[in-house]
Amino acid sequence: MKLIEQARAPNPRRVRIFLAEKGLSIPSEPIDIMKLEHRAAGFSSLNPWQQVPVLVLDDGTAISETMAICRYLEELHPEPCLFGASAKERAVVEMWNRRMELGLFFRVAQAFRHTHPAMAELEKPQVKEWGEVNRVRAIEQATLLDAELGQRRFVAGERYSVADITALVAIDFMKVARIERPASLANLARWHAEVSGRPSAKAQ
Numbered sequence: 001m002k003l004i005e006q007a008r009a010p011n012p013r014r015v016r017i018f019l020a021e022k023g024l025s026i027p028s029e030p031i032d033i034m035k036l037e038h039r040a041a042g043f044s045s046l047n048p049w050q051q052v053p054v055l056v057l058d059d060g061t062a063i064s065e066t067m068a069i070c071r072y073l074e075e076l077h078p079e080p081c082l083f084g085a086s087a088k089e090r091a092v093v094e095m096w097n098r099r100m101e102l103g104l105f106f107r108v109a110q111a112f113r114h115t116h117p118a119m120a121e122l123e124k125p126q127v128k129e130w131g132e133v134n135r136v137r138a139i140e141q142a143t144l145l146d147a148e149l150g151q152r153r154f155v156a157g158e159r160y161s162v163a164d165i166t167a168l169v170a171i172d173f174m175k176v177a178r179i180e181r182p183a184s185l186a187n188l189a190r191w192h193a194e195v196s197g198r199p200s201a202k203a204q
Helices: 010-022 041-046 066-076 087-115 128-149 162-176 186-196
Strands: 002-005 028-030 054-056 062-064
Touching: 002 010, 010 066, 010 162, 041 054, 062 066, 087 128, 087 162, 128 162, 128 186, 162 186
Parallel strands: 002 028
Antiparallel strands: 002 054, 054 062
């Protein structure tokens, strides 16, 4: 088994944090997106969508999409559970992870891809107006999250979950995307300090 990833990309970081929370180690193989190695025939045969990360199993099966990889690993190593311990908990974690992915992470990524000069070669065409719209929406989503975090310790409840991993990576990615997090979001700051302090947040 091996994990094909790009060290600085946010989605591979989500998997690395997940692995660290589980206490797992999987050999990794780096790929350089900026050198367009993800568009090479070999990698494209594993993932035609040409995105990282990809988990390649011992039988050659290639699993892409971050949450699919994490769900597979959760099935193999259910403790500590990061997707919820009961039917209700799993549904709530799924709900919040989707909100973090589509509401926050996606907005930050689109702002980055469509406004950052480093992405000009990878995102053709860059649509600056779309990037700016998502910059505003990312802040709106962070504000909504701040209100929710005033009611509980973690994103999906009182237990750390994949929803926190997705949210952490999204919030950290705001800096790269040049989106300033409002200082007024005190609940978000409290949560961010706690989850950033977990050893898994520094997983390499």
